Amino acid sequence: MMPGTATRVHPLTSAIPSLVGETPSFSAAEALEALRRLFGMTGALAPLPSERDQNFRVDTAHGRFVLKISNPAEQLEALEAQLAAMATVRASDPSIHCPEPVPGVDGAVVGRLRDAEGREHFVRLLTYVPGQPLSAIALRIRRHWQGIGFLLGRVDRALSGFTHPGARRALQWDLRHAGPVIAERLSFVADAEQRRLLERVLLRLEREVEPAMPGLRTSVIHNDGNDHNVLVDGGTVAGLVDFGDLVESYTVGEIAVGIAYAILGVEDFVGVAAEMLSAYHAVFPLEPREVELLPELVLARLAMSAAIAAQQRRLNPANPYLGVSVDSVWPSLIRLLEHPRASVVAALHRARGADRRSGGRSAAALLEARGRHLGRGLTVHYREPVHVTRGWMQYLYDAGGRRYLDLVNNVCHVGHCHPRVVRAVAEQMARLNTNTRYLYDPLAEYLERLLGRFAEPLRVCYLVCSGSEANELALRLARTHTKRRDVIVVANAYHGNTSTLVEMSPYKYNGPGGTGRPSWVHEIEMPDVYRGSVRDPAAAGPAYAAQVDEAISRAERNGGVAAFFCESFLGCGGQIELPLGYLRAAYERVRAAGGVCIADEVQVGFGRSGTHFWGFETQGVVPDIVTLGKPIGNGHPIGAVITTEAIAASFDTGMEYFNTFGGNPVSCAAGLAVLDVVEEEGLQENARRVGDCLRQLLRDLASRHAAIGDVRGRGLFLGVDLVRDRTTRDPAPELAAEVVERLRRRGILVTTEGPHANVLKIKPPLVVTEANAEEAATALDTVLAELAGRTERSG
Numbered sequence: 001m002m003p004g005t006a007t008r009v010h011p012l013t014s015a016i017p018s019l020v021g022e023t024p025s026f027s028a029a030e031a032l033e034a035l036r037r038l039f040g041m042t043g044a045l046a047p048l049p050s051e052r053d054q055n056f057r058v059d060t061a062h063g064r065f066v067l068k069i070s071n072p073a074e075q076l077e078a079l080e081a082q083l084a085a086m087a088t089v090r091a092s093d094p095s096i097h098c099p100e101p102v103p104g105v106d107g108a109v110v111g112r113l114r115d116a117e118g119r120e121h122f123v124r125l126l127t128y129v130p131g132q133p134l135s136a137i138a139l140r141i142r143r144h145w146q147g148i149g150f151l152l153g154r155v156d157r158a159l160s161g162f163t164h165p166g167a168r169r170a171l172q173w174d175l176r177h178a179g180p181v182i183a184e185r186l187s188f189v190a191d192a193e194q195r196r197l198l199e200r201v202l203l204r205l206e207r208e209v210e211p212a213m214p215g216l217r218t219s220v221i222h223n224d225g226n227d228h229n230v231l232v233d234g235g236t237v238a239g240l241v242d243f244g245d246l247v248e249s250y251t252v253g254e255i256a257v258g259i260a261y262a263i264l265g266v267e268d269f270v271g272v273a274a275e276m277l278s279a280y281h282a283v284f285p286l287e288p289r290e291v292e293l294l295p296e297l298v299l300a301r302l303a304m305s306a307a308i309a310a311q312q313r314r315l316n317p318a319n320p321y322l323g324v325s326v327d328s329v330w331p332s333l334i335r336l337l338e339h340p341r342a343s344v345v346a347a348l349h350r351a352r353g354a355d356r357r358s359g360g361r362s363a364a365a366l367l368e369a370r371g372r373h374l375g376r377g378l379t380v381h382y383r384e385p386v387h388v389t390r391g392w393m394q395y396l397y398d399a400g401g402r403r404y405l406d407l408v409n410n411v412c413h414v415g416h417c418h419p420r421v422v423r424a425v426a427e428q429m430a431r432l433n434t435n436t437r438y439l440y441d442p443l444a445e446y447l448e449r450l451l452g453r454f455a456e457p458l459r460v461c462y463l464v465c466s467g468s469e470a471n472e473l474a475l476r477l478a479r480t481h482t483k484r485r486d487v488i489v490v491a492n493a494y495h496g497n498t499s500t501l502v503e504m505s506p507y508k509y510n511g512p513g514g515t516g517r518p519s520w521v522h523e524i525e526m527p528d529v530y531r532g533s534v535r536d537p538a539a540a541g542p543a544y545a546a547q548v549d550e551a552i553s554r555a556e557r558n559g560g561v562a563a564f565f566c567e568s569f570l571g572c573g574g575q576i577e578l579p580l581g582y583l584r585a586a587y588e589r590v591r592a593a594g595g596v597c598i599a600d601e602v603q604v605g606f607g608r609s610g611t612h613f614w615g616f617e618t619q620g621v622v623p624d625i626v627t628l629g630k631p632i633g634n635g636h637p638i639g640a641v642i643t644t645e646a647i648a649a650s651f652d653t654g655m656e657y658f659n660t661f662g663g664n665p666v667s668c669a670a671g672l673a674v675l676d677v678v679e680e681e682g683l684q685e686n687a688r689r690v691g692d693c694l695r696q697l698l699r700d701l702a703s704r705h706a707a708i709g710d711v712r713g714r715g716l717f718l719g720v721d722l723v724r725d726r727t728t729r730d731p732a733p734e735l736a737a738e739v740v741e742r743l744r745r746r747g748i749l750v751t752t753e754g755p756h757a758n759v760l761k762i763k764p765p766l767v768v769t770e771a772n773a774e775e776a777a778t779a780l781d782t783v784l785a786e787l788a789g790r791t792e793r794s795g
């Protein structure tokens, strides 16, 4: 098994007794005899349901009681903890009605009873708490939900300083063990669909809860606030019984369990959860991070119920109590899984009384703070900027909990906040972070893994912190190796933000504020078969590559060409796939002239093209230097330069290359996790499949919308070229800008690209699905139809 996969099993759970198979089965006569012998009473017995004990309601001359005969596996210490907890609750908050033990004839509150097989059972007599279980009330109203929250909050407040060795025990209903408890029982769930739902819960637990576990408060909790155990008396939720699942666990587990049961069969489950949370929080405040995790903890409890019920039904088909509530668990589980997580969390935060809008600041205030303090000249996307508070896979969520499909962020390559990367970074950060002047495992491992992805002779790697640093170093390598200065670049290219890279990025030096092309830079036309000088795809590759000759001769008049920089797919140029044979022919010419060929793979590497791991591989070439960035660390700042032994040897002049952060252990851990996820989740193949699907859907749209001039790209690097006129291919930047705005309003994030800003840029995290592709195409269809209508009317 791969380390760190969702199927990891907690070592503890196989040792957690399930107890159910051992449910005691004394006859009424035997129970009556025990009552007489141990407590000196007699009366009428009526059986009460129980998961693993045998309970009777007892009506005696002294009043009504509950006789509890424990499972033989029950530990005395656990029963003592329960009794002590009940005493603590009663003492600190007499308004809570909970059972009181009745001392036996020998003065002890726990008696003993042997069964026919000679096994010993503990026996307790508890006072009967007045009221009706909430489960008996068909119509539940707001007051009831608030009542449960208020009751559980008071119980936890009472227990907040309480400890007992008997509460520190291995209990299968402990939410801390939810993952393994569910995982180990998957095989008991016969229905494949239901098993998949449980697996989804496991994934959510692994992603959301496991990384946060060390920071969660723990305390002794009742741990079973379900509607059979919560009692209503005189219209008020006042009583809590059955402390049998008492355990020291996550404090927030108490309200999570309460919510899990309360929302069974409830449509407005968010409303119910919010009412409960708000009442709980009023008496026993929750921390923000506890609220963050509530959706997963509620899911965990539902999934545990389903998984444990499936197992218990198999082991003990005769016990009807085991089926309680399990049939209503699945619909609730589905409802909660399907509901956008962020909107649940936002509602719960609001219920907690905290406006989660990033510490209370509105989007306008954030914009204002930026304007005041941030270096000028940086625009934000969209007329109404998106105030993002959370990311998850291909989605971003705004402060109001709205979900956006992110079709543009190629940095969060394996998905926003992918748990594997988050955990790898957090764990490494907690263990060691230093620089490459020390020896540590993650560096060696990462170099081997990364270089393993390259063909000969690309054997040497330099680790840096950004795409710009990578290109900057690539330029130094090329210049040192060739002892020349000049570079050839492709029109509209962007290679980075340093002084030198701005000087050799046409996108910058020809753009706003640019100061023009310096004499050491030689620019060639973009190999654009849609709008460029050669439009025949069969001839375009070699034809555009031939333009390199002219650049080389200009460079030669200046001392010769050091390097040819070319992106493997043109990003700022407008999502352009290089025509067949382009790089092969261009590389031949550059190499013949003594220059070095550099593939800027910053945008498109790591499987995005679907067909190949690296973009340059789609051209059948091996560059002399490859630069990597953006997706390499899924958002952690990493860059890399990959080159040959020969070039690296030239650069070894005695002047060291040291990079404080480059190649640090945390970066290596992030890089390794990205490679793991791309491989294990088959993301390159997903890019191919979903990319093909999306491109086809977009091409279908082109048959209905004249504004779509071209749909191009490969895998999940696609562009939709919007035009005023299909014949002239006159770009339509205003239309593109409006489409982007309207898609944003529909919850889909794309931006514009290209020298005319008329190309819709699509380069999402590789985890997008075919359903996302459909969603995006449908939205674009609608938006284009709206805008076509508008143009016609206004025209």
Ligand code: PMP
Pocket: 466, 467, 468, 469, 471, 494, 495, 496, 497, 567, 571, 600, 602, 603, 629, 630
């Ligand atoms: N090269 C290309 C092709 C890029 O797209 C970018 C960033 N947009 C860079 C280099 C620079 O990378 P960074 O912003 O990480 O410095």
